[in-house]
Amino acid sequence: MTLAALAAQLVNGLASASALFLLAAGLTLIFGVTRIVNFAHGSLYMVGAYGAWALVDRFGPASFWAAVAAATLLGAVLGALAERGVLRRLYDAPEMLQLTATFAFVLITRDALLWLFGAEDRLGPRVPGLAGTLTLGPLTLPQYDAVLVVAGPLVLVALTLLVRRTRFGLYVRAAAENRVVAGALGIDEARLFTLVFALGAGLAALAGALQLPREPANLAMDLPAVADAFVVTVVGGLGSIPGAFVAALLIAEVKALCIGLGTQTIGGVPIAFPQLTLVAEFAVMAVVLTLRPQGLFGRVATALPTTTLPEQRALVARGGRATLLAAAAIALVGIAGPLLADEYVRVLATDILVATLFAASLQWLLGTGGLTSFGHAAYFGVGAYAAALAARHGWPFAAALAWGPLAALVWAALCGWFAVRSHGVYLAMLTLAFAQITWAAAFQWDAVTGGSNGLFGLWPPAWLADRTRYFLFTAVVVGGAWSGLRAITRGRFGYAVRATRDSPLRAAASGIPVRHTQWRAFVIAGGFAGLAGALYTFAKGSIGPDALAIPRSVDAIVMVLLGGLASWFGPLAGAGVFTWLQDTLARTFDYWRAALGALILAIVLLFPGGIGGAWQWLRARSR
Amino acid sequence: MSRRLCTAAAALVLALSASPAALAQQPIKLGELNSYKQFAAFLDPYKNGMQLALEEINAAGGVLGRPLAIVSRDDNGTPGDAVRVAEELLTRENVALLMGTFPSNVGLAVADLAKQRKVLFIAAEPLTDKIVWENGNAYTFRLRASTYMQTAMLVPEAAKLNKKRWAIVYPNYEYGTAATTAFKQQMTARAPAGIEFIEFPVPLGKIDPGPTVQAMLDAKPDAIFSSLFGADLARFVREGELRGLFKDRPVFNLLGGEPEYLDPLKDEAPVGWWVTGYPWYSLDTPAHQRFLKAYEARFHDYPRLGAVVGYSTVKTAAAALRKAGSTDTAKLVAAMQDLDVDTPFGIVRYRALDHQSTMGAFVGRTAVKDGKGVMVDWHYADGKDYLPPDAIVRKLRPAP
Amino acid sequence: MVAGTLAMSGPLLAVRGVTRAFGGVEALAGVSFDVAAGERVALIGPNGAGKTTCFNVLGGQLAPDRGDVQLAGQSLLGLAADAIARRRVGRTFQVAATFASMTVRENVEVALRGVGRDAGLARATLERAAAADLADRHAGTLAYGDAKRVEFALALAVDPVLLLMDEPTAGMLPRDRRALMDAVRMATAAGIAVLFTEHDMDVVFGYADRIIVLDRGRVLADAAPDAVRADPRVQAVYLGEDAA
Structure with missing residues (x-):
């Protein structure tokens, strides 16, 4: 790679960096003030792109800039509506519930856009007056890219002025600093949050609209966009707008360099750098967060966030006979029901049981441990792949099944060791980074994992091949594992883990090694997730990279929150309702994703404690 | 054992409730699954193509004296969900065969399921070479020209x-x-x-x-x-x-x-x-012109490649059923060997050698x-x- | 092993030349003092004098730039907070920290097990802290004064030779305040050393055997209450005048 080529790549990276920054700026603003992890940020980006396309298509290419402005406004209005209509009602609920609500928006937005615009990709026209290229010495740069290169810093300056020089900005800073103080200063929090949400959403839509001349509006742009935005936000330091800019620059340039380097031979080993672009941003994030757990420009959290959930007691209540009876009834109905119903119910119930164990392992981490993981699928997937590889190498079924959780345990021990050095959302993002790196390994390591296709022919032995028998087998294994996890939760170690969640300060002062305890909790969660993964492999006969992709992690979070963080049967309720709904809706409606999103919203709004919370509420009322 | 019991019970109920004449009118169900949400641009026309073929076949009296019915499912673009909906098609809908799928990983997973459950699978769109070669099996056939x-x-x-x-x-x-x-x-x-x-x-x-x-x-x-x-x-x-x-x-x-x-x-x-x-706009073979006119009349839109694939997949299933003279899997698989199917691109043959069709x-x-x-x-x-x-x-x- | 150190001669806690700076500003500048077994020592000083930094260094939350902290002759430097707790240093915080999702008894049981003690001692520990009446309450629902008492029980659960109490009575009703400090007095009677900070001068002069006054990171005075009360430099500091 020549020096000129290097320079050219760096300049190319600038345009991408600007686009990334515009995308992330809104997210970091929203998070900084409201502490909401807005999963729908990518959806707003997509709305911006489609909105601009629709206007340009209607009024011609000359209207491009007007269309961008209108799309930005549309995004802002939608953001304000979402905040007023839904999120506002959830500020007192556990933080993660807001994430679930925004996830419902993701599902609804996708189907709404499919319904409005159809399935075809919508490529916008080139921007009039900016359709050509600029030539700077050896470098050819599309004029529009040059505009983007400038637009990023412009928005940065505008936002910085807004935050530093205006009354609104003062409030934003106060709220970001300390919500209690902000309230005491007499800031109208409700209005501030709506405004911030509108501004953040507008920025997302702006980013999407500006992307239109570079990328067709399409229905798959939301999740990659939100993942990128998260990464940039976290690498830069949550809530830091200059941080987001630097992070965007860093990531875009690393990617551009990877592409520019091509395949290089280092020490006799050819390394295909462009292949690294699949995970470049996540690798950067893992490195940055490991070295600086609060991101580049984030402030060190002086006081750890302590989420106190007194209702957590329900999770460990001795309960006595009533709970035992309930558990027995659930077991009876759960096994007898599918046996009496048609055979497919057994297949579906097997899926639900596997999802239950997976969700239970996340509930342990999230509820009992207070450790948020956005990448729990990594351990599910490693368990699944490990069992699959063992089976492929001719291991007996039982050994292969046992090897799954063991491998997941080892992997969780490694990733967890780094992850528990961070806290809160940083920890969540670090787990996401590890999950994405794991995913990329599974996706690209053709010789071992079968690459993007995965591995096949992994059926249980003949005596278990029958659907009914495998269902019963799964029921026994999941029942046993789940009881084991419950016993750990209620045992000494469970109490120590809860102590670290309730008050890390007090836990340490009581002789509990906080980080070590959290690490062990993480490892246990990984092991149980791995067992779920191993069971999954043999239920499906195949395993692919989707087993450890982001959607599976998100599904698990949604299941746990639907079921209720603080309810012992929450994982079963959440996994059951989510899987069953998805199965039924997908068969009944064309727009089943929107229907699923609407139902999730309804559950979240009506029962912030999840299904388990609703159940406790009903019981309390009936007394 | 319980499965056999269920099947026996179902058969008994059918035998008691349906007269032979009515039984003859029971449609033959084709189980179809695809990633309708993930690859909508291809699969919306594909669905139309299937619909067109189905209507043509049923208007001509169906197959084996019975109408055809397609039971379609969304596989959510993931192998795991695909296997589940395929199981649903097999157990609850009692479909005669499986067909469809778009991405390679989903196609391969369903192919493997077909082998495990011993049922015919016509892979419509997955392009991966593996589905007929390295991972090929007796029950899986593929329509599209491979990578x-x-x-x-x-x-x-x-x-x-x-x-x-x-x-x-x-x-x-x-x-x-x-x-x-x-x-x-x-x-x-x-x-x-x-x-x-x-x-x-x-x-x-x-x-x-x-x-x-x-x-x-x-x-x-x-x-x-x-x-x-x-x-x-x-x-x-x-x-x-x-x-x-x-x-x-x-x-x-x-x-x-x-x-x-x-x-x-x-x-x-x-x-x-x-x-x-x-090039649908300039392909003027009689086979294609017939398809084009019928498609445009039915859907007021021009066909995409997906439409041809959906149409040809259903035609394949019908041809296999006709040649087998039965919905029995063994007979269907036998019928698929060197089966000739009339498609908008002309006659294609499912090679007995590797189960790959010669669609070009x-x-x-x-x-x-x-x-x-x-x-x-x-x-x-x-x-x-x-x-x-x-x-x-x-x-x-x-x-x- | 640590139990034997109680009989050792020399101070129980020895702080030697501890210095800690934050961005160029020295919060602690060569602080040295001793605390003997069974002694109640108050650490006072105006805001910003370095009390909290000093406590955080002693409790293992913060590493000093220079100097040494020894407990019964062994250095505590480099030990994490949990290891210091296992060396039998109990701690309470300015804002009472308890395990909100558990009952008070469970709180104490967790703390007992944290240092490898028998959870069966929970009842006795609560009684020593005059908090037995709270045993079955949920820690998350306690009134603030009650939470302070529970926290004292948690500090006692490590079977301490030294208690570090950061503003033990802040936010408490006068009646609760007396009950808590009487419990502290009983603990010292059993040989436990107590180092505490406090804003309430009645508590300081009513309960301390000795008072250490910090000002701008330095020890200004270290003497019996009466001597400190009479010290003009201390008065100057508390009246906001320049001490020099």
Whole structure:
């Protein structure tokens, strides 16, 4: 790679960096003030792109800039509506519930856009007056890219002025600093949050609209966009707008360099750098967060966030006979029901049981441990792949099944060791980074994992091949594992883990090694997730990279929150309702994703404690 | 045991409730699954194509004296969900066979399920070579021309150009790497000594066009082979045109002529690229004209390639049922061997050798006409001419 | 092993020349003092004098730039907070920290097990802290004064030789305040050393055997209450005048 080529790549990276920054700026603003992890940020980006396309298509290419402005406004209005209509009602609920609500928006937005615009990709026209290229010495740069290169810093300056020089900005800073103080200063929090949400959403839509001349509006742009935005936000330091800019620059340039380097031979080993672009941003994030757990420009959290959930007691209540009876009834109905119903119910119930164990392992981490993981699928997937590889190498079924959780345990021990050095959302993002790196390994390591296709022919032995028998087998294994996890939760170690969640300060002062305890909790969660993964492999006969992709992690979070963080049967309720709904809706409606999103919203709004919370509420009322 | 019991009970109920005449009118159910949400651009027309074929067959009296019915499911684009909905089709709907699927990983997972549950599976769209070769099995047949075949269709033209330095850009997953490998192999076998390939893998759906095009420019290739499609292709085309990447460089793009991917480019469609695709606007064989007219009359839209695939898949199922004279899996699988099916592209044959159909693709060059991308100077490349010799294929497939 | 150190001669806690700066500002500048077994020592000083930094260094939350902290002759430097707790240093915080999702008894049980003690001692520990009446309450629902008492029980659960109490009575009703400090007095009677900070001068002069006054990171005075009360430099500091 020549020096000129290097320079050219760096300049190319600038345009991408600007686009990334515009995308992330809104997210970091929203998070900084409201502490909401807005999963729908990518959806707003997509709305911006489609909105601009629709206007340009209607009024011609000359209207491009007007269309961008209108799309930005549309995004802002939608953001304000979402905040007023839904999120506002959830500020007192556990933080993660807001994430679930925004996830419902993701599902609804996708189907709404499919319904409005159809399935075809919508490529916008080139921007009039900016359709050509600029030539700077050896470098050819599309004029529009040059505009983007400038637009990023412009928005940065505008936002910085807004935050530093205006009354609104003062409030934003106060709220970001300390919500209690902000309230005491007499800031109208409700209005501030709506405004911030509108501004953040507008920025997302702006980013999407500006992307239109570079990328067709399409229905798959939301999740990659939100993942990128998260990464940039976290690498830069949550809530830091200059941080987001630097992070965007860093990531875009690393990617551009990877592409520019091509395949290089280092020490006799050819390394295909462009292949690294699949995970470049996540690798950067893992490195940055490991070295600086609060991101580049984030402030060190002086006081750890302590989420106190007194209702957590329900999770460990001795309960006595009533709970035992309930558990027995659930077991009876759960096994007898599918046996009496048609055979497919057994297949579906097997899926639900596997999802239950997976969700239970996340509930342990999230509820009992207070450790948020956005990448729990990594351990599910490693368990699944490990069992699959063992089976492929001719291991007996039982050994292969046992090897799954063991491998997941080892992997969780490694990733967890780094992850528990961070806290809160940083920890969540670090787990996401590890999950994405794991995913990329599974996706690209053709010789071992079968690459993007995965591995096949992994059926249980003949005596278990029958659907009914495998269902019963799964029921026994999941029942046993789940009881084991419950016993750990209620045992000494469970109490120590809860102590670290309730008050890390007090836990340490009581002789509990906080980080070590959290690490062990993480490892246990990984092991149980791995067992779920191993069971999954043999239920499906195949395993692919989707087993450890982001959607599976998100599904698990949604299941746990639907079921209720603080309810012992929450994982079963959440996994059951989510899987069953998805199965039924997908068969009944064309727009089943929107229907699923609407139902999730309804559950979240009506029962912030999840299904388990609703159940406790009903019981309390009936007394 | 309980399954047998259930089946027995179901049979008894059917026997008691239905007179023989009524039984004859029970439709034969075809189980179909696809990633309708993930690949809607291809699969919406595909669904129309299936619908058209179904209506035609039933209007003509159905098959074996019974109407056909399609039970369609969304597999959510993941192998795990695909296996579950396939199980539902098998157990609850009692379908005679499985068909459909789009992405390779889903196709392969369902193929494996078909082998485990011993049921016929007609893979409609997955392009992976593995589904009929390395991972082939007795119960799985595939309609579309594979990655290998479509690459082979472009290679003769590419080899003729006598270019030494090739840049290969591809989506970084199985389809892209398989196309790249096939291209390199076949070119090396035919082309001059000293041919070299520089590879540019890009993440699927997330191409970073500026740096990619820049890096390709820096590599100074003589020619370009691409297997990009969808949004990646659109971004690549726009950026490459702007930066003059395609000036004086021949470009070959697998699937680039399929309306699904060419149409969104409108007047910015590249000119003079060699592509495989489907020129519905100028394909005037009687078989296609009949299909085209029927499709346009029924849906007031022009067909995309997906429509042809959906239509031909249902036609395949009907032909297999007719030849087997039964819905019994063993007989259906036997019937699929060297089965001839009438499709809009002419008669295709499911080879007994490797269960691959001989459906071909159209090879031609791109042009812009009336503000739209089209294929010109095209010819039909019959699939049977672009497969490796039988002896090699036999070695590729696992022993039955 | 640590139990034996109680009989050792020399101070129980020895702070020697501890210095800690934050961005160029020295919060602690060569602080040295001793605390003997069974002694109640108050650490006072105006805001910003370095009390909290000093406590955080002693408790293992913060590493000093220079100097040494020894407990019964062994250095505590480099030990994490949990290891210091296992060396039998109990701690309470300015804002009472308890395990909100557990009952008070469970709180104490967790703390007992944290240092490897028998959870069966929970009842006795609560009684020593005059908090037995709260045993079955949920820690998350306690009134603030009650939470302070529970926290004292948690500090006692490590079977301390030294208690570090950061503003033990802040936010408490006068009646609760007396009950808590009487419990502290009983603990010291059993040989436990107590180092505490406090804003309430009645508590300081009513309960401390000795008072250490910090000002701008330095020890200004270290003497019996009466001597400190009479010290003009201390008065100057508390009246906001320049001490020099």
